[in-house]
Amino acid sequence: MVNFTNRKHGSREGDRHDREDGEQHRPPDERTRLLPREREPYLSPDDPAVSPYNLWSVRALRGLSIAFLAISFIWWTFLLVSLFVSAPAVHTRGSGFFAFAYTTLTVGYLLFGLIFFSVPSKPMTIWGFILALFLFTDMCITVAVPKIRVEEGWVGIASVVWAVIISVWNIIQNRYVAWGKREEEERLTGREETRWTLGEWLAVLCETLFSAVIAIISILFMITLALRARDATLHAPGQKYWVSANNYQVHLNCVGNTSSDNSTTVLIEGGEGPVEHTLQPFIDELYQRGAIPRYCYWDRPGIAWSDNAPSPFSAGMASDALSEALALADEEGPFVLVSAGVGSIYSRIFASRHLLETRGIFLIDPLHEDYLSDIANPGRGFGLWVRGILSPLGLDRILGAIFKHRTREDRVFGRSAYQTGKFIRAKLQENLVAGSMTYSEIQAARHVQMADTPLVVVSSGDEVDNNRKWAQKQEDLTAITKNLKNWDVVQDAPHEVWRTTKGRQTLEERLRAMV
Incomplete structure (x- = not known):
């Protein structure tokens, strides 16, 4: 009986060692590529290895945001120069400040999303929905009112449409990074981390304030466009x-x-x-x-x-x-x-x-x-x-x-x-x-x-x-x-x-x- 038990115990130990050896020799995937090869079953929540960046999809998301920021900044620079010297293809019969304002908002919002990329929060998502709603309303007014549509031309329409797309993108980015962060915490620490460090508290506070400011700016844009729509009903003599x-x-x-x-x-x-x-x-x-x-x-x-x-x-x-x-x-x-x-x-x-x-x-x-x-x-x-x-x-x-x-x-x-x-x-x-x-x-x-x-x-x-x-x-x-x-x-x-x-x-x- 003793010999049988020892053989059975030895068999289980051998299986466990085989599994560990298999894990050590298994090719790294997106969850393990950036992690140390030899580690304890669970990491401390404060360990730098506990990060949503472990997921290649999260890193790809950040790369796309950087690309969008680069494109928006180039367009912003072009519009800035056009305020002083108009390029033939982008001259608008309006002031030109409309497209520049929405592009500035887009650049600021993308930069803001990248700065707080790894600290997603619910307030940021809520304010993001509010911003997207008002920007969508701005887009509808711009396209629906003939005088505004003609004055701003394709440059203004493209700028406000791009602002709407980026506002929706930031919401998706915030929610996906939050999911990735939660997944990595549960896998590496055994549970979702609910406590915030002082740095995270300050980051969330900054996110909330900045998101609120951007949302208020979008509301002012919308009211101003409504006034312009009202003014467009005044017909010119002659x-x-x-x-x-x-x-x-x-x-x-x-x-x-x-x-x-x-x-x-x-x-x-x-x-x-x-x-x-x-x-x-x-x-x-x-x-x-x-x-x-x-x-x-x-x-x-x-x-x-x-x-x-x-x-x-x-x-x-x-x-x-x-x-x-x-x-x-x-x-x-x-x-x-x-x-x-x-x-x-x-x-x-x-x-x-x-x-x-x-x-x-x-x-x-x-x-x-x-x-x-x-x-x-x-x-x-x-x-x-x-x-x-x-x-x-x-x-x-x-x-x-x-x-x-x-x-x-x-x-x-x-x-x-x-x-x-x-x-x-x-x-x-x-x-x-x-x-x-x-x-x-x-x-x-x-x-x-x-x-x-x-x-x-x-x-x-x-x-x-x-x-x-x-x-x-x-x-x-x-x-x-x-x-x-x-x-x-x-x-x-x-x-x-x-x-x-x-x-x-x-x-x-x-x-x-x-x-």
């Missing part, structure tokens, strides 16, 4: 015309009937803001009273109803766009060019390129070309760029709509128009070339301008009294032709001279005489 080889459209509106006696048309060039909010209402009042027979006004690219133009974009290019739009509208002139502020730069260049059609130049507190260096100030350009980057959040527009009851008219062409990404992009384009291309064009215009073209200059008394240089430059502008009809300095009038009664009276009297 017509929009394709210009510059059908790259973008500009808005032009002419008021009054064309008569057979070749009467003069007043052509308005807006100043610093949309012409509909500044100079056009005053000119329309003169038209209603019969002071002028008819008038036309347009929106420079990026302002009000006009699309953004490719960068770089100078005042001379704007003059060419206006010329093309007028030709398409069968507006042949003759014109009296009325402009205010920085609009005088654009108007003077237009006059130099339409010498025979220009019957008079009427400047209201005009900007002298020597002040273009202020417009081209690098600090101003950087500020505009930052405002543009933040514009898709729409904080100022959202707060204005909620607390100040700003309407779609305010946002499209009114007092809040400066908050839109299109307007900011237009001002950034103006800043980038003001000291170079635009300055050269206005200098050439001064040399080309016909000497006998009638000229009227009406200056702000406040600006002239408070700034000696401004007063000197206003006087210099009275000499751009040799046919100065009047130079008026309206006392106590602001830069927008028509805001005062005396200013309105002076402008009406001089414009009647010129027309």
Whole structure:
């Protein structure tokens, strides 16, 4: 009996040793490749070998995320450069900040997922679902609203679709890594590890805060898109015309009937803001009273109803766009060019390129070309760029709509128009070339301008009294032709001279005489 028992015991021991020898000689698989060959049956939970990276599928998942990050970063860099110099294939008729904002969000979210790759958590998954939901809503609005879809083009649509895909990818990645981590803990330590180290607690806290911030950003994007969808229902008076080889459209509106006696048309060039909010209402009042027979006004690219133009974009290019739009509208002139502020730069260049059609130049507190260096100030350009980057959040527009009851008219062409990404992009384009291309064009215009073209200059008394240089430059502008009809300095009038009664009276009297 003893011998039989010993033989049986020896047989079991031999079988166990055979199994151990078999395990030692078995080729490594994805669960054992990174583990030491000789180990205890169970490892300590704190052992570095207890890791989801033991699974090749988890490592492959991380590799794909790195590849997605590289692709997104290359696209982000390309969009950043396109804000300053537009590539022909990727020019959007919108601001360009929309696609850049969503790509920035995508890059940040991918980087965030990689940093906390090995510390998956439920809060990260929950916030990921919220982010994916709102980004999906953004995608639906972008595609469903025709005006937004056209403005953003394939670049904007592709950027927001990619953001949705990456948000879903991060959810899948987080859940799969959590599964892999749990599987490896159960296999190597005998149970799932439920306690967290201090480092893991801090990591989960950072994950939760960062995910919440990204989700809030997506909510702001969605509300801003909803406002844009609302603004898109406001129809433009007049017509929009394709210009510059059908790259973008500009808005032009002419008021009054064309008569057979070749009467003069007043052509308005807006100043610093949309012409509909500044100079056009005053000119329309003169038209209603019969002071002028008819008038036309347009929106420079990026302002009000006009699309953004490719960068770089100078005042001379704007003059060419206006010329093309007028030709398409069968507006042949003759014109009296009325402009205010920085609009005088654009108007003077237009006059130099339409010498025979220009019957008079009427400047209201005009900007002298020597002040273009202020417009081209690098600090101003950087500020505009930052405002543009933040514009898709729409904080100022959202707060204005909620607390100040700003309407779609305010946002499209009114007092809040400066908050839109299109307007900011237009001002950034103006800043980038003001000291170079635009300055050269206005200098050439001064040399080309016909000497006998009638000229009227009406200056702000406040600006002239408070700034000696401004007063000197206003006087210099009275000499751009040799046919100065009047130079008026309206006392106590602001830069927008028509805001005062005396200013309105002076402008009406001089414009009647010129027309």
